[in-house]
Amino acid sequence: MSKTITIDGLAVPFQEGQTIMDAALVSGVYIPHLCHNPEFKPHGSCKLCTVNVNGRNVASCTMPAVEGQQVLSDIAELNADRLALTQMLFVEGNHLCPACEKTGNCQLQAVAYYLGMMSPHYNHFYPQREADASHPDVMLDRNRCIYCELCVRASREVDGKNVFGLSGRGIKTLLVVNSASGLLGDTDLAVTDKAAHVCPTGAILIKRHGYAVPIGQRVFDHITIKEVQTGGSDE
Amino acid sequence: MTFELETAANPEGLKRVVIEPVSRVEGHGKVTLLLDDDNRVHQARFHIVEFRGFEKFIQGRPYWEVPVIVQRLCGICPVSHNLGAAKAMDMIVGAQLTPSAEKLRRLMHLGQVLQSHALHFYYLASPDLLFGFDSDVAKRNIVGVAAAYPDVARQGVALRKYGQEVIRLTSGKRIHGTGAIPGGVNKNLSMEERDSLLKDIDQMIAWSRDAVELIKKIYCDRPDFYNGFGYFKSCFMSLVRDDGALDLYHGGLRARDEHGQAIFDHLDYSHYWDYVHEEVKSWSYMKFPFIRSRGREEGWYRVGPLARINNCDFIPTPLAETERKVFKAFGGGSATQATLAYHWARMIEMLHCAEGIQELLHDNDLLGSDLVNRGERALRGVGVIEAPRGTLIHHYRINEDELIVRANLIVSTTHNNHAMNEAVRQVALQYLDGQQLTEGLLNHIEVAIRAFDPCLSCATHAVGKMPLEVELVDAGGNVIDRLNKNSDGRCDA
Ligand code: SF4
Numbered sequence: 001m002s003k004t005i006t007i008d009g010l011a012v013p014f015q016e017g018q019t020i021m022d023a024a025l026v027s028g029v030y031i032p033h034l035c036h037n038p039e040f041k042p043h044g045s046c047k048l049c050t051v052n053v054n055g056r057n058v059a060s061c062t063m064p065a066v067e068g069q070q071v072l073s074d075i076a077e078l079n080a081d082r083l084a085l086t087q088m089l090f091v092e093g094n095h096l097c098p099a100c101e102k103t104g105n106c107q108l109q110a111v112a113y114y115l116g117m118m119s120p121h122y123n124h125f126y127p128q129r130e131a132d133a134s135h136p137d138v139m140l141d142r143n144r145c146i147y148c149e150l151c152v153r154a155s156r157e158v159d160g161k162n163v164f165g166l167s168g169r170g171i172k173t174l175l176v177v178n179s180a181s182g183l184l185g186d187t188d189l190a191v192t193d194k195a196a197h198v199c200p201t202g203a204i205l206i207k208r209h210g211y212a213v214p215i216g217q218r219v220f221d222h223i224t225i226k227e228v229q230t231g232g233s234d235e
Numbered sequence: 236m237t238f239e240l241e242t243a244a245n246p247e248g249l250k251r252v253v254i255e256p257v258s259r260v261e262g263h264g265k266v267t268l269l270l271d272d273d274n275r276v277h278q279a280r281f282h283i284v285e286f287r288g289f290e291k292f293i294q295g296r297p298y299w300e301v302p303v304i305v306q307r308l309c310g311i312c313p314v315s316h317n318l319g320a321a322k323a324m325d326m327i328v329g330a331q332l333t334p335s336a337e338k339l340r341r342l343m344h345l346g347q348v349l350q351s352h353a354l355h356f357y358y359l360a361s362p363d364l365l366f367g368f369d370s371d372v373a374k375r376n377i378v379g380v381a382a383a384y385p386d387v388a389r390q391g392v393a394l395r396k397y398g399q400e401v402i403r404l405t406s407g408k409r410i411h412g413t414g415a416i417p418g419g420v421n422k423n424l425s426m427e428e429r430d431s432l433l434k435d436i437d438q439m440i441a442w443s444r445d446a447v448e449l450i451k452k453i454y455c456d457r458p459d460f461y462n463g464f465g466y467f468k469s470c471f472m473s474l475v476r477d478d479g480a481l482d483l484y485h486g487g488l489r490a491r492d493e494h495g496q497a498i499f500d501h502l503d504y505s506h507y508w509d510y511v512h513e514e515v516k517s518w519s520y521m522k523f524p525f526i527r528s529r530g531r532e533e534g535w536y537r538v539g540p541l542a543r544i545n546n547c548d549f550i551p552t553p554l555a556e557t558e559r560k561v562f563k564a565f566g567g568g569s570a571t572q573a574t575l576a577y578h579w580a581r582m583i584e585m586l587h588c589a590e591g592i593q594e595l596l597h598d599n600d601l602l603g604s605d606l607v608n609r610g611e612r613a614l615r616g617v618g619v620i621e622a623p624r625g626t627l628i629h630h631y632r633i634n635e636d637e638l639i640v641r642a643n644l645i646v647s648t649t650h651n652n653h654a655m656n657e658a659v660r661q662v663a664l665q666y667l668d669g670q671q672l673t674e675g676l677l678n679h680i681e682v683a684i685r686a687f688d689p690c691l692s693c694a695t696h697a698v699g700k701m702p703l704e705v706e707l708v709d710a711g712g713n714v715i716d717r718l719n720k721n722s723d724g725r726c727d728a
């Protein structure tokens with residue numbers, strides 16, 4: 001007999017060692033998330049995946065599933081928090097969807113659509129952030145970084161390199177690259193590295209590929225992020 | 236020429252009339268007139284009141300983003316910017332386009348010009364042309380046209396929609412799609428898409444013919460009036476195909492003087508700056524381009540439908556070519572210089588677009604899958620296209636990292652800047668000089684500007700149309716009279 005938790009009243013089986021997020025994804029239950037990617041160890045930084053477990057708010061991507069947990073996720077209060085968090089991400093960086101080649105393929109944009117975000121709500125910070133195009137095949141546009149550290153994790157855990165890292169704290173956080181010059185072109189990043197392909201937004205891009213996929217064939221053109229990430233339908 | 240009206244000798248002591256913003260044009264511009272106590276015109280200027288530098292905005296951006304971003308310049312002709320920039324980027328990626336890519340781009344462009352010309356003629360110009368320049372202002376709009384000439388209005392709507400559908404199927408969206416990319420396009424037509432366009436094209440050609448007939452009749456019913464309104468002579472510039480044919484997508488630059496003599500011909504546009512310079516004047520944000528060899532005073536020119544129809548040796552589609560000959564005969568065999576002949580030329584072009592679309596739709600290369608090509612990378616790219624309003628120049632320089640370091644855009648409306656000012660001065664002299672100003676008279680000025688179909692959002696980035704406000708200011712700066720035109724066209728004092 002497998003163990004179960006309930007998410008929004010639905011019985012969800014899990015295996016020992018799985019988090020609530022793991023269990024949810026396997027069962028096709030969507031909990032909005034950005035810094036989590038099932039291929040990597042959880043990070044727990046964006047807090048979008050926050051759920052209520054037996055009356056307490058916790059990040060579902062890091063919280064181990066425990067027999068009998070009563071989890072609330074798709075409720076107005078949590079969705080309002082998720083929306084606010086997403087809006088903050090938009091104003092903290094420079095996310096100009098109409099001028100971004102990742103549009104239609106971007107998880108931040110897709111989550112915003114899913115949560116019904118109609119405007120950024122908060123005042124834009126318009127931070128000054130550098131783009132780095134020094135690498136022959138990969139471009140880094142810090143304007144769109146949401147500090148999920150997926151590239152950091154991918155480079156370390158999969159590529160066996162240490163190309164990316166975060167420096168600074170709070171609003172001063174910055175994605176840095178590991179080379180004496182501080183330029184991507186002087187690292188050992190290869191275009192085939194996992195780190196070059198894992199960014200959920202348009203911060204790390206393969207050069208010269210922008211807009212090659214026509215409108216209508218992009219990841220989120222016809223289906224929501226919920227369907228993409230759970231393989232289910234958006235009911 | 237009316238250069239003397241560009242700057243009044245003694246502006247002190249003159250009263251100022253401001254038409255702001257000029258309505259039924261795209262964007263935000265204004266006209267100022269300086270009049271003396273007898274309402275004689277001493278100075279007339281059409282200028283741009285707002286400017287946001289797009290060239291700065293894209294500095295530091297990767298080149299492959301530009302063809303898409305640059306479309307944000309304009310909601311009316313984004314495809315022209317998409318294609319102009321993509322052509323420049325073709326040079327940067329060293330691409331020779333595949334037949335499929337070039338034809339798909341051409342199709343997109345013809346759809347674009349068709350819808351833009353339809354929008355201009357039916358929505359913006361026909362109220363003046365059908366009702367008269369000083370007709371009841373409450374009816375002088377598209378709603379009035381729909382009431383009095385329901386068929387005409389319906390055809391206008393349908394033609395525009397068809398053009399937009401061509402754009403949607405080639406670029407993914409009706410506006411701000413992504414069709415053209417460096418070295419080609421990202422999408423072909425499916426069989427179903429092609430067939431859906433084929434279904435209505437005969438009707439579009441028929442209605443475009445009707446439009447030519449309509450403007451021809453309006454024009455020929457009062458030839459002296461139409462020829463004389465805001466009349467002046469100028470040089471003309473446009474792209475022409477190698478064999479001299481009208482070509483809206485690609486060609487060499489041809490400029491002719493006011494007598495029809497060649498100034499340059501079949502010029503490789505990738506060195507346009509050797510031939511065209513831009514002058515800055517303190518009173519307008521819009522620059523004043525001129526042909527270098529003729530100098531600032533004599534080198535200004537017109538672009539757009541009138542320039543293209545005058546400049547080309549023939550139109551490569553039969554119905555439009557027949558109409559070009561009629562147009563040319565009307566002008567006595569040489570270039571037609573009349574300001575209002577823009578409308579006629581524009582409708583001949585719309586017919587050419589409809590015919591061109593039909594021809595392309597029968598070409599199976601549109602269904603091909605060989606869509607992108609790349610060659611040796613260059614650091615500089617120039618793309619020139621004949622946008623609905625005229626020659627459009629996109630020029631970019633990138634660095635080794637493939638980021639834009641410099642950009643220069645000369646949009647159609649900027650090429651026409653001097654000419655539009657000339658038209659304003661002519662009309663001011665012809666109709667306003669010494670008269671008590673009325674809305675109808677002031678509209679004459681707008682009619683002259685509107686003939687060029689200026690896109691001030693392209694020229695400036697200003698978006699949206701606002702009501703018109705005219706103020707009469709006396710020498711002391713006091714407002715002595717005020718006329719308001721609301722966005723619905725109604726006037727109140
Ligand atoms: S660059 Fe992308 S993957 Fe890396 S931290 Fe920023 S958003 Fe995450």
Ligand code: FES
Binds near residue numbers: 033045046049061062
């Ligand atoms: S997905 Fe759990 S904190 Fe980001």
